[in-house]
Amino acid sequence: MMNSITLDFRTLLKIIYLCFGTREFTARELSDAIKKGIKPIAHLRLELFTFYSRRVDRKLISNDLRRLYAMGFLKKRRVKRKVRTKSGKICYRGYEYRYSLSSQGLKYLGYLEKGGQEGEFEELEDLIVKIMIEKMVPEEYRDIWWGLYKTHFKERKGFRRFSTSRMAFWERVVEKYQ
Incomplete structure (x- = not known):
């Protein structure tokens, strides 16, 4: 039965870095490392302990690691899984994945440590755009230009890092009102 308890991926990244670097x-x-970290608080609140101990089931953690790998925060490699048989011999049975933090994951942890200031930069960008529109666009067209900016650039989904349409927008603004 799947458990509906979820662990935030940011929290899991921090736990991974603290436990394994x-x-x-x-x-x-x-x-096992998370369960070992939870045990000292077990005597304080038993219901919290049972809540979190169910959440750190190996299958659920494995799903979370797969999700972090898909997001690009982890690297993984497949290795043969060593198992001790009933007779005591060590043999290989199946495979397991060994994960480690990728460079993107380390950069994201650094970003989280700084406080994740992405929202502040977006507010600054909005302020700069408003000032530029007020200085360059006639008063009757300002609402139209602001609406165009919000619909085509601010709330646009997808990959915005190398957007050529954003440069084209500003070239049109500068070209029209020079």
Whole structure:
């Protein structure tokens, strides 16, 4: 039965960095490390302990790691899984994935440590755009230009980093009112 308890990916990234740094780990090792961290608070609130101990099940942690890998925050490699048989011999049975933090994951952790200031920059960008529109556009067209900016650039979904349409927008504004 799937559990509806979710662990925020930012919190999980921080836990991974605190437990393993840049070393490799498996879902089993991460699950055990989180359970070991939860045990000291078990005597304080039993219901919290049962809530979080169900959340750090190996299967759920494995799904979270797969999700972080798909987001680009983790690297993974497939290795043969060593198992001790009933007779005591060590053999390989199946595969397991060994994860480690990628450079993007480390950069994102650094970004989180700085406080994640992306929203402040967006407000500054809006202020700059408003000032430019007020200085360059006649008063009767300002609302139209602001609406165009909000619909085509501000709330646009997709990949905005190398947008050529944004440059074209500003070239049209400068070209028209020079």
